[in-house]
Amino acid sequence: MQSDVTTKQEKLQEKLHVGIIMDGNGRWATRRGLSRMRGHEAGVEAIRRIVEAAPKQGIGTLTLYAFSTDNWRRPKAEVAALMTLLRFYLANEVASLARNGVRLTVIGRRDRLPDGIAAAIARAEQATADGDVLNLRIAVDYSARDAILNAAAKAAALTSLTREAFSQLVTGEAGLRDVDLIIRTSGEKRLSDFLLWEGAYAELHFTERMWPEFEAADLAEALACFHGRERRFGGLQSLPLEPAPSL
Numbered sequence: 001m002q003s004d005v006t007t008k009q010e011k012l013q014e015k016l017h018v019g020i021i022m023d024g025n026g027r028w029a030t031r032r033g034l035s036r037m038r039g040h041e042a043g044v045e046a047i048r049r050i051v052e053a054a055p056k057q058g059i060g061t062l063t064l065y066a067f068s069t070d071n072w073r074r075p076k077a078e079v080a081a082l083m084t085l086l087r088f089y090l091a092n093e094v095a096s097l098a099r100n101g102v103r104l105t106v107i108g109r110r111d112r113l114p115d116g117i118a119a120a121i122a123r124a125e126q127a128t129a130d131g132d133v134l135n136l137r138i139a140v141d142y143s144a145r146d147a148i149l150n151a152a153a154k155a156a157a158l159t160s161l162t163r164e165a166f167s168q169l170v171t172g173e174a175g176l177r178d179v180d181l182i183i184r185t186s187g188e189k190r191l192s193d194f195l196l197w198e199g200a201y202a203e204l205h206f207t208e209r210m211w212p213e214f215e216a217a218d219l220a221e222a223l224a225c226f227h228g229r230e231r232r233f234g235g236l237q238s239l240p241l242e243p244a245p246s247l
């Protein structure tokens with residue numbers, strides 16, 4: 001028999017999966033005459049707000065883009081500061097995440113992170129493993145193309161392959177729901193190598209708001225837009241989808 005926790009975690013798959021490209025920390029700070037670092041610190045506050053708000057707004061899975069593989073191209077001092085923030089987040093936030101039923105997983109590479117961070121991630125994942133209120137995935141040293149490439153390398157050893165099995169290789173999670181909505185703050189309108197496989201039919205929402213000023217009400221507005229859209233998945237409005245022909 002399945003445990004209660006497993007059943008509740010599975011139920012999260014029935015709720016929305018939202019991905020957020022948390023962009024604009026630097027511009028938010030620069031416009032205020034602050035260092036970019038202050039923008040990243042304010043960005044962590046925004047993460048706290050949105051993680052708290054998400055389950056109340058019908059979100060079961062939240063994937064946050066925190067650091068891309070291409071972000072290593074930034075000046076060393078900024079990268080170091082971002083890694084320090086990640087370290088602090090993992091050290092300070094885990095207890096409250098666990099208390100609030102948030103299961104944290106980190107996606108992306110771990111082998112290039114500064115000393116101790118991979119271990120801190122593993123501890124945080126373990127401490128929050130029973131969370132059944134929100135599946136929080138933070139993308140660090142993440143590239144969607146690399147995730148697909150790594151999955152393809154693993155798949156090469158298999159004799160048969162389904163989309164579902166390949167999805168698990170890409171996402172690292174069995175049965176993870178495709179992303180329903182991708183939000184990008186700061187007015188940029190691009191995906192920057194985020195959730196390219198999972199987002200095949202994602203709705204896209206772009207807002208001028210900078211990430212440090214993004215609030216629960218902005219999330220609600222994005223979701224209201226989302227609920228107003230007509231998702232077709234290749235079919236026609238309000239008619240049940242016919243089964244696709246087999247491959």
Ligand code: IPE
Pocket residue numbers: 022023024025026027028066067068071082186
């Ligand atoms: C997003 O804010 C945070 C990361 C990419 C780490 P930026 O740092 O990209 O902010 P802008 O785009 O320079 O304003």
Ligand code: IPE
Pocket residue numbers: 021022023024065066067068071188190192
């Ligand atoms: C994308 O933002 C990555 C994150 C938000 C972590 P960037 O600011 O790095 O993206 P580009 O360079 O403007 O496309």
Ligand code: MG
Pocket residue numbers: 023024
């Ligand atoms: Mg940016």
